[in-house]
Structures are given as C-alpha cells and as structure tokens.
Amino acid sequence: LSANDLNFSGGPGALPHEVLLQAQQAMIALPETGLSVLGMSHRSAWFRELLDEAEQHIRDLLNLEDRYAVLFLQGGSSLQFSMIPANFAHGAKRPTEFVASGYWSGKAIGEAACAAPVKVLWDGGADGYHRLPDFEELAWNPQAPFFHYVSNETVEGLQFHQTPRMEGATVISDMSSDFLSRPIDAGRYAMIYAHAQKNLGPAGVTVAILDTALLDRIPDGLPPMLDYRTHVRHRSIYNTPPVFSLYALTLICRWLRQDIGGLDAMEAINSLKAGRLYQCLDDMGGLVIPQAERDFRSQMNVAFRFRDTRLDALCLQEAADAGFSGLGGHRSIGGLRASIYNAVLPAAVELLAEFLEDFARRHG
Numbered sequence: 001l002s003a004n005d006l007n008f009s010g011g012p013g014a015l016p017h018e019v020l021l022q023a024q025q026a027m028i029a030l031p032e033t034g035l036s037v038l039g040m041s042h043r044s045a046w047f048r049e050l051l052d053e054a055e056q057h058i059r060d061l062l063n064l065e066d067r068y069a070v071l072f073l074q075g076g077s078s079l080q081f082s083m084i085p086a087n088f089a090h091g092a093k094r095p096t097e098f099v100a101s102g103y104w105s106g107k108a109i110g111e112a113a114c115a116a117p118v119k120v121l122w123d124g125g126a127d128g129y130h131r132l133p134d135f136e137e138l139a140w141n142p143q144a145p146f147f148h149y150v151s152n153e154t155v156e157g158l159q160f161h162q163t164p165r166m167e168g169a170t171v172i173s174d175m176s177s178d179f180l181s182r183p184i185d186a187g188r189y190a191m192i193y194a195h196a197q198k199n200l201g202p203a204g205v206t207v208a209i210l211d212t213a214l215l216d217r218i219p220d221g222l223p224p225m226l227d228y229r230t231h232v233r234h235r236s237i238y239n240t241p242p243v244f245s246l247y248a249l250t251l252i253c254r255w256l257r258q259d260i261g262g263l264d265a266m267e268a269i270n271s272l273k274a275g276r277l278y279q280c281l282d283d284m285g286g287l288v289i290p291q292a293e294r295d296f297r298s299q300m301n302v303a304f305r306f307r308d309t310r311l312d313a314l315c316l317q318e319a320a321d322a323g324f325s326g327l328g329g330h331r332s333i334g335g336l337r338a339s340i341y342n343a344v345l346p347a348a349v350e351l352l353a354e355f356l357e358d359f360a361r362r363h364g
C-alpha cells in the first residue's frame with residue numbers, strides 16, 4: 001500500500017486510486033474532448049452531459065422519487081447551514097428544530113440562529129457527546145419550519161443508525177460525512193445535503209437533494225445565489241460551477257456503481273472496516289476510551305483517546321513514523337480519529353488495526 005492508501009483524514013479524505021488515475025489523465029486531456037478538464041467550459045455540451053450523468057447516478061443510487069431536485073452547489077455544507085433557514089424559516093412563527101449531537105450540529109444551530117428562532121430538542125453537549133437520541137423520544141412539532149439533524153457527527157464519530165419516521169415534519173439532514181456510504185430511505189426527507197470532500201470527491205461541490213414542494217415556501221427577495229429556486233431553474237449552472245470537482249464526483253459515482261456494486265455492497269465493506277477497528281479498540285481493554293457509546297458508533301469516523309493522555313501524542317507520532325496520516329482528532333476534542341470513508345481500503349484498515357494492537361502490547 002502507498003502512503004496515500006494510509007490516509008485516514010477526516011476530510012478532504014482518501015479517494016480511490018483508480019479514480020485518481022483517471023483524474024490525472026483528464027488534467028492533460030479528457031478522453032471525450034482531448035482538452036484538459038481544467039479548461040473545459042461550464043457551458044459546453046460535455047459539461048451538461050456530465051452533470052446529467054452525475055445527477056442520474058445519485059438518483060439511481062438513492063432510488064429518488066421524481067419529486068426531488070438534485071442540485072450541485074458551492075460554499076460547502078457551511079453555506080447550507082445559512083441557506084436552509086434563509087429559504088425555509090423566513091418570518092416563521094414557530095422555531096426551527098434541531099438535534100444538538102456534536103460539533104457540526106452546533107455549527108448548524110449557531111448559523112440558523114442568525115436567521116430564525118431555534119429550538120434544540122435534544123442536546124448531548126452536557127455529557128460530552130457520547131450518544132444520540134432516539135427520534136421517537138423527541139417532542140417535535142409538525143408546524144416547525146423544519147427539523148434538522150446531522151446523520152453522522154464527523155468529529156465525535158456518532159452516527160444515527162435509524163431513519164426518522166416523522167410524518168408531517170420537514171426533515172432535513174446534513175449527511176456530509178456519510179452520504180453514499182450506505183443505503184438510505186430518501187423518501188423520508190424533505191432535504192438532504194452533503195459536501196463532496198468525504199465520500200464524493202474533492203472539495204468544491206455540495207450536493208443538495210430537495211423535495212420541490214419546498215420551493216413554494218421560499219420568500220421572494222433573497223439574493224439569487226442564495227435562493228434554491230435559482231439553482232433549480234438553471235439546473236446547477238447559474239454561475240461557473242467547480243468543473244473539476246464535478247468531474248471527480250462523477251468518476252466516483254461510476255466507481256461506486258461499477259467497481260463496488262452500489263450502496264448495499266458499499267455498506268457491507270464499510271461495516272467490515274468499522275467492525276475491525278472497533279473490535280481492536282474493545283480488545284485494548286481499558287487502555288483506550290472510544291468517544292461513542294456502542295449503539296451510536298460511526299462506520300465512517302472512529303474517534304477515541306487513550307486513558308493516559310500522554311499516549312495520544314505518542315501513538316500519533318508512531319503512526320506517522322509508520323506511514324499513517326490524518327489520525328489526529330479534531331481540534332475541538334483532541335485524541336485520535338480514524339476516518340474510514342468509502343475509498344479507504346479494508347487492507348489499509350487491517351494495517352492500522354495491527355499497528356494499534358502492537359502499540360497496545362508495547363504500552364499496555
């Protein structure tokens with residue numbers, strides 16, 4: 001395995017080697033046009049076809065009903081944190097509703113609060129974000145402009161393993177760090193969004209899937225770039241999109257369907273990888289403390305720390321010496337985090353698990 005195969009970064013993360021080779025070739029000359037992908041016009045027929053293909057992959061992978069629009073936006077998931085309340089909670093009488101399950105839901109809540117009243121239905125902050133609520137326990141209001149939650153808390157490594165069944169609620173989910181890592185019941189959501197830089201490609205593009213019924217709720221007078229209707233009308237080519245990022249995203253979708261075999265197959269691989277790492281942490285006994293309680297463990301981000309905090313730094317140093325990268329925990333909680341997105345190979349996870357087992361033997 002190469003150094004790049006041992007990249008466990010939280011995002012931007014590892015991309016499949018096959019895709020990198022195709023992207024490398026496209027830098028010089030796209031097979032279809034003979035021009036560098038970096039110089040391709042966003043008004044070319046090639047690009048329109050590319051976007052149509054990308055959209056179709058996402059529709060097929062998620063079995064999307066026709067009522068959904070698939071948009072490719074810029075500004076990362078952070079811009080969605082502000083666009084969502086600006087579009088759907090403007091002048092609302094009732095507060096928007098949120099689950100505060102970790103660092104990124106905290107960001108979403110903070111940005112929504114700039115635009116609209118916010119009500120936090122459940123907050124895991126007091127005990128340090130180790131678990132998630134059951135959707136059934138939440139006292140949500142069907143009249144709230146929307147209900148928002150983060151399906152996978154990237155920093156803490158907490159993932160919902162259930163789908164909200166909230167008939168009548170406008171459910172919006174930030175799936176940035178687990179989008180296309182497993183099948184989902186897309187029909188339960190009013191909107192799903194995810195930036196590319198985990199499972200979909202390089203940074204620069206954010207996928208937003210929204211029920212077109214939501215478009216009627218948008219107030220007039222928003223700046224056009226911030227109004228979802230603009231992007232629906234222009235089919236994601238209102239201004240210049242990140243052509244290269246969208247090219248890579250399309251290659252990743254092809255890889256996911258043709259090489260991996262779709263989301264069921266991807267989930268099976270991801271479960272094996274996560275299972276191997278969590279087993280390794282569990283077998284280390286009291287030496288490490290996983291961040292997530294067992295039922296909420298993320299299949300994408302495995303966050304943990306050593307009981308003896310001095311071992312965190314030592315482990316990171318030894319891991320770096322052994323060729324692993326990206327294992328430092330997020331600056332907000334420290335410790336370690338192995339991000340095992342779709343493109344991280346099972347063989348790379350096996351090497352990491354063996355490294356951790358050896359580290360534990362030497363320092364346990």
Ligand code: PMP
Pocket residue numbers: 011075076077078079104150152153154155174175176177195
């Ligand atoms: N949501 C989640 C779940 C994330 O993990 C991140 C970033 N890692 C963001 C939102 C913010 O994304 P961006 O940097 O694209 O604005």
